[in-house]
Amino acid sequence: MYIYLPIAEISMNVFTIIGLGGMVGLLSGIFGVGGGFLMTPLLIFLGVPAPVAVGTEANQIVASSVSGVLAHFRRGNVDIKMGLVLLAGGLFGSTIGVALFALLRELGQIDVVIKLSFIVFLGIIGSLMLFESIRSILRARLPGARRGKLHQHNWLHGLPFKMRFRKSKLYISALLPFLVGALVGVLSAIMGVGGGFIMVPAMIYLLGMPTAVVVGTSLFQIIFVTANVTFLQSVQTQTVDIVLAGLLLFGAVIGAQFGTRIGAMLKGEQLRGLLALIVLMVCFKLVLDVVLTPDDLFSLEILR
Amino acid sequence: MMRWLMTTMLMLTIVLPGATAQAALVADLDQKEVQISTDFNGAELLLFGALKLQDDDGIAIVVSGPPKSVAVRRKDKVAGIWINTESATLVGIPSFYHILSTHPIDDIALPLERQKTRLGYNYIPFKLQSGSRIDEGDDKEWREALHRNMEANGLWGKDVGDVRMLENALFRTNVVLPANIHPGQYEVRILHFRDGMMINEEISMIDVVKSGLSSGIYNVAHSYAPFYGIFAIVFAVGAGWLAAVAFRR
Structure with missing residues (x-):
């Protein structure tokens, strides 16, 4: 059964789209990640124009973050004050990001920039996760290994505009979360991701937030940042396809339900190792895309 | 008289194309x-x-x-x-x-x-x-x-x-x-x-x-972009909330 996607302006099999949503939903359920960083490249592999993949994914992440954050709210795992500072940065960054996106699109460079951004971030995150999981698997076998220091002080703690974040038990410069939010906001706009895969490590290692509130707080601000991206992409580039987003979401919701159940049965380190391999595979495919000599050096874009 | 005229016209329409070798x-x-x-x-x-x-x-x-x-x-x-x-x-x-x-x-x-x-x-x-x-x-x-x-x-x-x-x-x-x-x-x-x-x-x-839904969506997205953007957000928030309620853990 084919469906004509009104914004992507291509015809696609409905079950392919729902299946893709379901598969990424399953992974995000198993690993507890957002999945945007896999969904956008996979949509591009399936032939969805890269800008539409990015704009649409932002819209879908609004939905998945809303459904994810509710559980965290119930458990009180959201540091709203920290979330708002991150959000201020996120709105700033994503607005710049969408403007940059529109400019790059006009210059005909958006596709390669999207791919390169994914290569860099998937490559870094994938290798870090792989090393981390290998190390913890090895450490579990070596008794007596010691843990490192939990919280380190460095020059970042000397920045001005100090603010107290009760829930995170932190007294740090507000500039720090603002900048983290802004950086992730730019990436969110250009890559069509929530940015949780960068935000979460940054919150733990850079800001020193307790892990319990990290995921809820990151989801909280992702809702508003991706909503901002959805709005601005709709206005500036018309790349948000709600039919595609709706179908992906439908699949993702179902996939995530199975995923969480499977995830509960598997071991953490092995899980992370597996996710790392998936991430690195997608990264590798993207590397081939930009490095191998294309079949045709010329490409066309039919304009209005 | 009328009949004769019609017959002539009919003959002309048949013969004329042939006359121009077309x-x-x-x-x-x-x-x-x-x-x-x-x-x-x-x-x-x-x-x-x-x-x-x-x-x-x-x-x-x-x-x-x-x-x-x-x-x-x-x-x-x-x-x-x-x-x-x-x-x-x-x-x-x-x-x-x-x-x-x-x-x-x-x-x-x-x-x-x-x-x-x-x-x-x-x-x-x-x-x-x-x-x-x-x-x-x-x-x-x-x-x-x-x-x-x-x-x-x-x-x-x-x-x-x-x-x-x-x-x-x-x-x-x-x-x-x-x-x-x-x-x-x-x-x-x-x-x-x-x-x-x-x-x-x-x-x-x-x-x-x-035509149909796809045409409507396309037109709204291009002619009323801000409205479309807001609608997309409301739609996503609603769908996300619904999903959370339906599968409340």
Whole structure:
């Protein structure tokens, strides 16, 4: 059964789209990640124009973050004050990001920039996760290994505009979360991701937030940042396809339900190792895309 | 008196075409409108007609779609990565151009006739948008790139042998419109060649329109973009909330 996607302006099999949503939903359920960083490249592999993949994914992440954050709210795992500072940065960054996106699109460079951004971030995150999981698997076998220091002080703690974040038990410069939010906001706009895969490590290692509130707080601000991206992409580039987003979401919701159940049965380190391999595979495919000599050096874009 | 006049008129209409040595050509499509609706995955139209054919005659049918501007870009390897380095924008390029014929075009139409009837990729004007330029001498390469890429995405094509003739009096063919066609007016030109010369021409039109939900969504997204953006957010928040409620853990 084919469906004509009104914004992507291509015809696609409905079950392919729902299946893709379901598969990424399953992974995000198993690993507890957002999945945007896999969904956008996979949509591009399936032939969805890269800008539409990015704009649409932002819209879908609004939905998945809303459904994810509710559980965290119930458990009180959201540091709203920290979330708002991150959000201020996120709105700033994503607005710049969408403007940059529109400019790059006009210059005909958006596709390669999207791919390169994914290569860099998937490559870094994938290798870090792989090393981390290998190390913890090895450490579990070596008794007596010691843990490192939990919280380190460095020059970042000397920045001005100090603010107290009760829930995170932190007294740090507000500039720090603002900048983290802004950086992730730019990436969110250009890559069509929530940015949780960068935000979460940054919150733990850079800001020193307790892990319990990290995921809820990151989801909280992702809702508003991706909503901002959805709005601005709709206005500036018309790349948000709600039919595609709706179908992906439908699949993702179902996939995530199975995923969480499977995830509960598997071991953490092995899980992370597996996710790392998936991430690195997608990264590798993207590397081939930009490095191998294309079949045709010329490409066309039919304009209005 | 009245009867006599009518008989004369009838005779005239029959005799006159023969007098100008022109064989009548009539053609029709089974469908004049194609709707790009939500379940659209391409369309196939039946084109049929009648004409007086001789043994060596040929028919060529040109289906051309609404003209568009097309950006052509060329990649080069920069620091190990293939990126677009040069680009040119062409104007008035038919977004669809298929030639269906009974024989290879070169066998049925003389070069001068091909030019006169704009039959073939080479007779499609290759016009750069003001401000766009291509290095001197590279014209051919860019032109070929346009032809190659339009063929690769199925929007242009040459389908020799796809027009079938019956009893030297009837012909039929299928006009296939792929899923990625652009909405607008499509012109179907039926050309009848004899001894390399075009002796008869008939033009039909097909309207390709977006319809249904997909058309509504497209229009809102382009004409009322802020409203569309807000709607997309409200839709996503609602769907996310619904999903959380439905699968409350």
